[in-house]
Amino acid sequence: QRARMRTPISPAHMDWASHYPAFVDPDPSKINLGGTRKLIKDVEVVDIGCGFGGLLVGLAPLLPDTLMVGMEIRVSVLDYVRSRVSALRLKQQVLKKTAAEKSTNQTPSETPTVPEDEDDEVGSTTTIVPGNYENITGIRANTMKFLPNFFGHHQLSKIFVCFPDPHFKARKHKARIVSESLNAEYAYVLKPGGLMYTITDVEEYHHWGDEPTEGIRDLWELLSEEELDADPCVQVMKFETEESKKVTRNNGNKYVAVFRRKADPEWP
């Protein structure tokens, strides 16, 4: 079934249960406003414009207990992400079953077939990884219009914006995934202390944050080089998204900036 653009009227109406079956609350009476089962935890990490899902696949074993979602506007690309995640989950199930059978010295009832995956270079698919990729999913959405329909105030701990499509013409500035008006939305859904990760190969984009307006300065603080070096998510962002691999192949530059969302100012 192809991924349709289904926008919930509020975060409490979103059906997350079908995306993260391993995290559905065992109590069947716990139902959200949309009539679907609740999860035992909230989604906390979002990849905006996730493309083919390389970031999610790279982060999944690093943060196995954190629910992460990629949002993508192109239907065929999102279909690919969904199939990729399903194949990875299935592969993990087969590997676990085989390992369990081996450890109990049973003869496997049938030779397990491990689904082929395009992603073997990530090195995570032939071993059992923490989280079994049950913690990642993709949804089709226009993040520039509907982010607050999916996530509540202060819900997220990380937002990734990796290699957003550049739009240089002034009339298109409003259409940029990283823009001043969108910053208010990102700050709304991020927890205080939460991080917004950005990476681009377009230098002009990177310098966008150099002269922040007052509103932006109030909301965000830039992480230091030492903090970036200590964060394994930065390495995934630099080397495991499909676009980052393309930039590596072309010997391009990668500009990383990570912003910490400050605490809300005190009301006078």
Ligand code: SAM
């Ligand atoms: N982040 C991925 C990576 O690093 O490989 C993909 C980068 S690609 C250059 C930008 C992606 O953002 C495209 O897949 C595009 O379809 C998606 N995109 C653009 N505008 C979007 C929007 N408003 N909402 C969701 N996705 C969007």
